[in-house]
Amino acid sequence: MWEDEIIDELHRIREEHAKSFNYDLDAMFEDWQKKQEIGDRQIITQSNNNPTTDRIDDKSHASI
Numbered sequence: 001m002w003e004d005e006i007i008d009e010l011h012r013i014r015e016e017h018a019k020s021f022n023y024d025l026d027a028m029f030e031d032w033q034k035k036q037e038i039g040d041r042q043i044i045t046q047s048n049n050n051p052t053t054d055r056i057d058d059k060s061h062a063s064i
Contacts (some may be wrong), residue, residue: 021027036043 017027017031021031
């Protein structure tokens, strides 16, 4: 069976991280948040509101 080295490495890193926190999801999440805060990447959040789009006025066009 074909194996992807990158995916294998990601799984290994994720497993090491989880093991280092004794598989405690709260502790792992807190660690990720701390790393995010000190990182230099721009964090972009997506709002739940959809932007308004141009809408066709139902009264202004004829039925097809």
